[in-house]
Amino acid sequence: MLAVDQKAKNEEMMAKINAGHKLESLEEITDEYKDSLLKLMIAQADSELAGAYGYVPWIEGAPNMPERLAMANIVKDEIRHARAMYDLLDKVGIDTDALIEAGMINRMKVFYEPIKTWADLVMFNFLMDRAAGHQLRDAAECSWGPWSRAMVQIEKEEWMHVRHGEHWVKRYAEDPAKNAEIQKALDFWFPKVNRVFGKSGSNTNKVFQKFRLKQRDNHDVRKSWYDEMKPILEGYGLKVPAIDVVEKD
Ligand SMILES: [Fe+2]
Ligand SMILES: [Fe+2]
Incomplete structure (x- = not known):
């Protein structure tokens, strides 16, 4: 009986998804859709929180007073992003605490x-917050209405x-005394951020795409990130490593 219910529900749900409609309630979604949705939202919620914690020491570590305030604001943004994500999870019945x-x-x-x-910190901002920005583009267009709407403001803040x-x-790359340090930070972070997009052509991603929880293959998102940042860094005279397709995690 349950299997039959899920089958009928699935047909109705897929018809809405394929027509470009947003899904708004648990009654409209199948168990498989919910599993995928939770996987993605939990990963983002944790990344927002972990991102905030990673920035905390740089309120104290920033080079001057305006930068301490800038870092405090970035921490506040990330905590707010985490809260928004955990609120979405709470609304689908997850015990977020x-x-x-x-x-x-x-x-x-x-x-x-x-x-x-500080060079590591600003390169992390440049590469990793940009990676988040590209990934959030997909989330902003996703089929789960509450998540897609929450992403509009968050995406803007990631770009800040x-x-x-x-x-x-730019400032470090153009300073002969700092140039080597910022190149080193790029070489350190590049392969790590290249991997956050996940495996190219993965089957899990195909399921996410079927449900329009993601719009593109992992590698397409990675490539949009790479194609955007490469000319900027090269314009500063930095040497950008080649993109890695990531066939295995
Ligand atoms: Fe964020
Ligand atoms: Fe961010």
């Missing part, structure tokens, strides 16, 4: 990497973080 308390076993590896210097990084990366 328990989720946070249990810690994230699937946290993205990039968030375990230490940000050791990118601009913050860009200002400093």
